[in-house]
Amino acid sequence: MHHPRNIFAYYDPSTKIWSGLPRKPIFNPVQSLGDLILQILERNATKLMQISADSGAEVTGGELRLRTIRIAQNLTRMGYGSDSKDIFTMIVRNGEHTAPVMFACFALGVPVNTLDPSFQRDDLSHMFQAVRPTVIFCETESLEETIAACELAAITPRIILMGSHVEGYDQVDRLMMVTGQEELFVPTRITDPVQHLAVLICSSGTTGRSKAVCLSHSICIAHVANFFECHPSDRAFAFSSLYWLSGLVILLCGTILGATRIITRQTYRPELALDLIRKFRVSALCITPSQAYGIVHSGLAKPEDFTSIRHAFCGGSAVSTSLKRSFEQLLPGRFLEVAYGFSEIAYSVSFSKGYLYRDGSVGFPRAGTEFKIIDDNGNALDNGQDGEIVARGEFAFQGYYGMDQPFGDMLDSDGWLHSGDVGRFDADGYLYVVDRKKEMFKYNNFQISPTEIECVVQEMEGVAAVCVVGIPGEPNDLATALVVRKNDCAEVMDAEQIVRKVNLQLPDYKHLRGGVYFAKELPLTPSGKVLRRKVREMIMNLMDNK
Template sequence: MFPRDVYTFYDSENRTWSGRNVPLLYNPNQSIGEFVWQILSRAPWKIAQISADSGVRVTYHEMRLRSVRVAQNLASIGYETGDVMTIISRNNQNLAPVVFGCFMLGLSINSLDPKFHRDDFAHMFATVKPKVVTCEGDLIEEVKAACEMANIEPNLIVFGPRVNGYTRVDDLLVETGLERQYQPTKIKDPANQLAIILCSSGTTGKSKGVCLSHALCVANLTTVWPSFESDRVLCLSSLYWISGLATLLTATASGSTRLITTKPFTARMMIALMEQYRVNMIFFPPSHALAILNEPTVGMADFSSLRLVMCGGGPVSANLKRSFEMYLSKGQFVVAYGMSEVGGLAAISDVAYKDGSVGVLSNQVKAKILDDDGNLVDIGEKGELLIKKSFVFMEYFGNSEATEEMIDSDLWLHTGDIAYFDEDGLLFIIDRKKDIIKYAGYQISPSEIEDVILQVPGVNSVCVVGIPVEGNDLPAALVVKFTGSEITENDIVDAVASTMNDIKHLRGGVYFVSELPMTPSGKPLRRKCRDIIICFHNEAKQSVH
C-alpha cells in the first residue's frame, strides 16, 4: 500500500511533509496527574500490573489507592508542586505508584538509569538539584557519593528493605484515612509546567536534561501505539528511557496489563515471559530483537499471542524485520522512530514499509529536510531531518544554549539525523549528523570516552567512533601514540573499562595510526576516522576466519 495522500501528505510549495491530523484522543489541558487519577478508576477490577519476579498482581483500584497514598504522604512530609524527585530504579512493583503519586502531587520527576556510575549520577544531580532521591537499596552508597560530588543534600527514600534508617517507599504507601477525599493538584498551565526530566546525550560530553511538560505527556505518551484493555504489554526499559515512560502511560491509559521484572534482559528470559504470560505487545531495541533471533531455542518458541512487536532506538534493518516476522503467526513487527526531545514517536511503519525505512510520519507530525547550507531539499534528496509537533520538549534543563541549538525560532526541532523522503512519503534515516554512538539503545558521546583515553600515559590523540553492526554501534578508538610509547590496545581497553560503565566499553577495539585525519582547524575528521577503523575491524575479522 502506498500511503501518500492517505497517511502522509506533501506540501510542494513549502517542501514539507506531514502525517495525518487526527484530533488528540485525550485533552492535553490537564496535568498528567489528573489524567492518571481519573483513568485508574475506569476499570478498577482490571489487572494493571503483574510482577514476573514475585507473581504479585495489582488491580487498577489498588494502583490508584497506592498512588494517592504516595501523593498524600509526600505532601505530609512537605513536598509540593515544582519540587524535583530523582528516581533511580528498575521496574519493581512499587515504581508505578511512586511515579503516579508524584504526578498527582505535581512533583517533577528526573529518571536516571540504575546502571549509571557515580560520576553520571553526580552530573545530573548537579544539573537538576533534586530535593529528594528515591533509589533501590543497593545503590545507596553510589547515590550518597554522587550527592557529595554534586554538593547537594537531598532526602533519600529507598525501594525495598529498610537501609540505615532511611525512609522506605513502603512508608509512603501506608493508609492515610483520607484517600476518598483526595483530589490531585491542579496545574494552571500544563503546556509549560515541568512533569519529567529525561536524559539525552550531547555530542560534547555529559547528558542533558530533556524537560517534558504535563501537556506533552498527556498528548504524546498515552497513545504511542493502538492499545486495548485485553493486552498484556512487556517492555524491559526502565523509566530512564522514553520507551519505558511511554509503556507505563500508554498501557495505563488503555487499561492494559503491564508485565514487569527487575531482571536484566536475556533472550531466553524474554521468550519465557512472552510464552508464560501470553504477551500481546512488546517494545524493544534492535539489539534485543537480534539476541532473540540468535537464541538457540527460538525455533521452539510460541509467539502466537503476539499482536504487535515494536522495535526502535537504533537502526532496524529489513533483514532483522523479516527474520523476526517469520516467527509471528499473526502479529505485526513495526519499526518505530522517535527521540526524547520529540516526546515520543515521529514515524512508524505500521501502515506502510519499504526496506530500510521507518515508515511514515506519526499523527500531527510535520517534517522537512535541509541541506548543509540550510536550504530545503526536494523529494529523494538527503539532508538533516527537522521535526515539528504540537508538543515537543520544553528545554534542556538549565542549558539555554543547547536548547536554542535544538529548536530554532520557528519551533522546528533539529534531530541531527540525516534522512530523506521517497516519492511515496516513506522516511529513511541513513546517518547521524551528530557524533553520537548508539549501543544497546543508549546514546554515547564519543568525547566522554576520548577524555578518559587521553588521560592514559602514552596517548597523544584519539578519535572514538561507532562501528556499525546489526542493531548496534560498537565503540572503537583510533589512537596516536607519543613517540617511544609502548602502550597497548589492552591498556586502553582496561582504562576505559575501569572508569566507565559497561555500555561505554570499547567493544569495537583500539587501533593505532601514525596520525589522525584532521580538519584545517585541527579537529579530527570523524567520518574518515570511522572509515579507517571499519577497514581495520573488517581486516581483523577476516584474519580470524
C-alpha cells in the first residue's frame, strides 16, 4: 500500500514534528504581486487568459495587462495609491472587470478586502468598521445594502459600480479610459513584500463574526499561487467569488501559471456547473463539498460530462470519504483531491495526491509545512493521539486587521499557528481532522465531536444534510440535530428514527438528548460552509415554538 512517509512527509520522533518536503516556491515570493502578474500577462500577451461564460467575451493576457494599467493610472489620477493609507473593498462577482481591478490594486500596493455580494448590511458594516475602506467596488444590485452599511459604519468612501449605471455613482468603465501613458507605467515599488498587505480575506465566520485576515504579497505568491495545480493548457474554473479563498486561488493560480480562467457572475447550481464544464471543457476544477454533493446527487451528472477534467480539487470544509468516492465515480481513472488549510496563511497545509489518500484523512503535509499535535498544555503528542493541530511554514500568520489583539490566540511565540481543530496523525503521515475545537462540547465531562454524530445521521437514506450542535442544558450541553430531509422522504422519516439510529451506533453520552429538528435547508456561508451559530439560533427558535 502506498503511503507518503519518508517520501513526501517526514517524522522527527524526538520533537514529534511532521514536515513536508523542503521545497521552495516556483516563483520568488519576495517581490510585488502586481509586478509579477503584469510580467506574466506581458509574457502571455497573445494567449487567451479569460473567458466569460455569461457574455462569451474572450480576453488575452495583453488585453488584461492594458486594462490593469489603465485602471491603476486612472485611480492614481483620482488620488489613490500606495503612498496613502488606502484600503479598497471589492463586493463583486466573477465579472469581466474583476481581475483587472484586483490586479491594479496589487500594482499600486493598495490592500483589497474581498466580500461577497450576498452579504447584508449588518455583515458588511461589521467588516467596514474593521477595515475603513476609502474606495468600494460593488455590484449594482449590492448598492443599497452597501450604502446602508456605510451609514452604519460611519464611513464615506467613494463607491464605484461594476454593473449598470446609477446616477451619482462612478462606473468601472471610467477607470479604463485611455491615459496615453500606458507604456510608461511602472508598478509601485514594494520595499517589504513579506509585510506589505495585498489582500484582507475574511475568516470563515462559521462560529463567530468574520475577521479580516492579513495576507501579504509574499504569502499570496508563495501560498495562494501554489495552492492549486494549474498548467498553461488548463481551463480553470470555480464558482467562488473573491470573498472566499478558492476564488482567490483560481484567480492567482490561473493567471500566474498561465491557464485560461472561465468566469461567471452566476451562482452555483448543479445543472449550471455541468453545463459550464461541458461547454468550456474545464480541465482544472475547484469546488466546495456542498457543490460536489449537489452534483453527485443531482441525478444529472454522467462520467462523459467530466472527460475534460484533469485535476479536481475539493476543500473549504470537511470532505467525507463517501463524497470523495462518489464524485470519483464521475472521474474514471482520476481523483478528487482533498485538502486542509487555513485562511490565516492562505494555504492548504495538507492535501491528498492520487493514490496517496487514506479514508477519513485530509492527506499529508504539503511541501514547506510543519505540524504538531498538542494537548491542552502545549505538549506534543504521539501519532494516533487526538489533540489540537498546530502548523507553521516559511511565511507566518500576519494577524487580523483592525483588532486590538491582531493575533488573538492563533499564533504562539515559536511561530506555530493554532488551528482550533482537533486531529491526529497516523504512523504513515496521514492527517485526520476530528472536529473544530470550538465546536466540540461536553456531556458529563465527555468530549463530543459533532462530526461523528453527523456522519451517522448522514448515512440514513432520507437525509440530505445534517448539522449537530450543543444546546445549553442543565448541567450539560445537549447534542441536538437539525436535519434537511430529501424531498421524497419528508413524510416517512421522523425524529424518532434518527434518534434510534444514533442510539444504536454511538455510546450513551453521544446520544441526541436535545432532540432532532427539521428545516428546508441549512444556513451556509457563500462558499458552502454550515453556519453553526445560525443553526444553533434556528434550533433555539424551534424549541421556543414547540
